[in-house]
Amino acid sequence: MFVLAQPTLVLADGAAADYPIENGHFYREAAGDAAKQGRGFGISDDDGVPFWSEFSRLGGADALGYPISRRFYLDGFLCQATQRAIMQWRPADGRVELVNVMEYLSRLGADQQLAQKRLVPLPAPPVDDGTRRIWLEGDLRIKRVYEGAADPEAVFGLPLSPVQRIGPATVMRFQRGVIYAWSAPQPWAGPGQVSVANVGDFVKEVHGIPAAALEPEAPPPVRQIQAAPAPSADRGGPRPDERVAGVATYYGDEFQGAPMANGEPFDMWDPTTAASNTYPLGARLKVTRVATGDSIVVRVADRGAFRYPIVVDLSYAAFARLADPAEGAIRVTVQPIG
Secondary structure (H helix, E strand, O other): OEEOOOOOOOOOOOOOOEEEEOOEEEEOOOOHHHHHHOOEEEEEOHHHOOHHHHHHHOOHHHHHOOEEEEEEEEOOEEEEEEOOEEEEEEOOOOEEEEOOHHHHHHHOOOHHHHHHHHOOOOOOOOOOHHHHHHHHHHOHHHHHHHHOOOOHHHHOOOEOOOOEEEOOEEEEEEOOOEEEEEOOOEOOEOOOOEEEOOHHHHHHHOOOOOHHHHOOEOOOOOOOOOOOOOOOOOOOOOOOOOOEEEEEEEEOHHHOOOEOOOOOEOOOOOOOEEEOOOOOOOOEEEEEEOOOOOEEEEEEEEOOOOOOOEEEEEEHHHHHHHOOHHHOOEEEEEEEEO
16 A cells, blocks of 8 residues: 655645646645645746646646745756655756756765665665666565656656665665655554655755745635646647546446447446546556556546546446545556557
C-alpha cells in the first residue's frame, strides 16, 4: 500500500482549503498558521509559464504534494517549489522541468544530515544509466510506485543509489525524490507500506529556497468557471496516443445489459471493458493506480457523459481490481498499448 506523506488541512472557518483561480489553482494546505487568514500559494500558467499545466500533467498534489513557495529564481531560472518537487521554467526549450532536487541537496552539503535525520542513502559513485535502471529491480514495492507515476523519469529521475536497508526502511534515492518501503510502523505509514519523501521540504529545511518565496500569499479571487485543465500543451485534452494522469471512475448495475457504443451489451462483471471519450473504440489501455502501482489492461468499448480529469470509466469488475468500489474514484495514469 502506498501512503501520501502530506497533511490534509481542515479549516476552522469551513472554507475550502484549495480552489481554482484564473489560470491555475490556489492551495492553503502547506501554508501553516497563515492558512487561517486565507493565505497560501497559487500555481498558475501566468506570464506564459505553464507551472499549473505541468503540475496537473504529472498528477497534481497527489504526486508532487502541495505548493510550499511562490515563484523564485534558482541558478538563473524561474522556479516554484512543492512538497515533493521544484518546478523550473526552461524558456529556451519552452517547457517546465523538475529540478534534480537530490543533486541540488548534495550541492548544498546536506547529504550527511539527510542520511542521519531522513534515512536517505548517500549518492553512489557515477554509473551508466543502464545500471541505474537495473537498480530499480532491487525492491518490487519501490519499483511499482516509481512506475505508477504519470511520467516516472520526469517525476523521480533515475536512481542515485541502489536499494539500501536503513533502520526501519528499505530506501532508494533518485535524482528528484526518495522512496521508502517500511518494515516497522511509522506515524505516517504502517509496516509493508511505501511512502514518497517530501524532498521539496528537505530543500526548505536547509534554506535552499529564498525566505521571501516561502511567505504565503494573500488569497486571489475564486475563479467563476471551474473547468479542469487538460494535460496537453494545447489544452484541448489528451491526444489519443498520450499517456496521461487523471481520474478513473466506474459504472455498474444501473447500466447492466445496456448496449455500449460498440454495440455489445454492457457487463459490469467483465474486468476488461471501459468507457472513454478520449481514446478510440477498441483501443487497449493500461490503467495504473498511482497510489499502489497496480495495473490492469482494458479495452475501450463505450463512451460516457464525463470529461477530463476523468480519463476512463471502468466496469465495476475492472475498478474492483484496483480499489474498493466504495472509493468511487481513484487517481490513475492511462497508457495506450499495442
